[in-house]
Amino acid sequence: MKIKVLDTTLRDGEQTPGVSLTPLEKLRIANKLDEIGVDYIEAGSAITSEGERESIKEVTQQGFNAEILSFSRPLTIDIDYCLDCDVEGVNLVVPTSDLHISDKLKMTREELIDLSNNAVDYCKDHGLTVELSAEDASRSDISFLKSVYQNGIECGADRICLCDTVGILTPDSSFELFSNFKDFKVPVSAHCHNDFGLAVANTLSAIKGGATTFHSTINGIGERAGNTSFEECVVSIDRLFSQFTTNIKINEIYDISKLVARSTGVYIQPNKAIVGENAFAHESGIHSDAIIKNSATYEPMTPELVGRKRKFVIGKHMGTHGLDNRLKELGLHVNKTQLQHICNDIKNLADKGKTVTDVDLQAIADNVLEINHEDRIKLDELTIVSGNKVMPTASVKIIFDGDEVLNAGVGLGPVDAAINALKSLDAFSDVDLIEYHVDAITGGTDAFIDVIIKLQKGDKVVSARGTEPDIINASVKAYVAGVNRLLRD
């Protein structure tokens, strides 16, 4: 059976504290959502602002396959704004718990039913598809909840949705709640929140209980602890349930996850399922060795399934197999004795509490193989001007293959300015900085700063570090070391 997906990244997801998206960012995300096969896109809440309406309109004009909806309260003013935006449907949200009805709306249950019916009528009179969403459904009196829906359906509501607004369902109670609506003649959706970390589990139970659509956001962003995470839910349905499928192109999941993380600035925890940095990373020697023999031993799915690549991490738990793999990826071929020697040196470094970067690995390998690499780029001079009234500006002098090259750059801060000054030089042109991580090794402002970065050139990714008392020098040192590593291939 096909389960449909309503994506609310652009509405509930944008309600993540501190997040607001520009119309262009919203359009980019909507484009990708449509491409990946989402069935419904909740593009925003039309009442919010003029800018919000502009971006919803922009989305409705694209002629997407997905049905475009706006959030709406059961009020004519909200619905009129939705109509202005040319959406096909509304997510009409009606609070149904006594707590919400009396404390928030200061109404009686009877008044609430009238409000809901009138709103559905008004929407249907104006040609809108209506998903009637009961807010706080999981804390509502079940017979009253049913009567709100029955009334709404008689007025023409096309679908109904149960919202676990504060995330208090459990997989058992979710199954039970949704089982109550099996005989309803319209599709039922589940809208779950993640306050107890159960949103995905509750959504899966809702589906087993009879829901045929679920609401989710990319990376699970949303108010408080967020919403049901799109990627976890879709992949679970695909991999763990044989009786259900979705229309989602699973191998594009990682792309859309990265796009949303970049646009919202809400970064993904490394151990997050499916899309986290470590979801397909292995350090342990026993695991790496087995995975090279047969990846199913320690992976429940291949990384390629969701558009990713497996990663072996260098560290003290790694064995010679994983290490040999990483060395080969860096273009280094070693014999058994050399491999063992490199492995020991890495474990020694890791035992001192250090993260081992590719540049460290290269240095260790060079040492063991007795190779003397001449770095092609040497930083000769770096000058920074920064303060509260000037735009941070950097000038650099580097020696590249023996030639002196000068350049300057500006940036949001001194580190950004220094990196920009380097980036406009030829040697750095097609190198992208994809990760930047800073740690103060000791306490005070005189601490040594450890900067670890990841650089990408084509499909090659290397990590590098710089450790200095000065954060700008440390950053530049790491950057130059990484580029030297990339230039070696």
Ligand code: MN
């Ligand atoms: Mn919500």
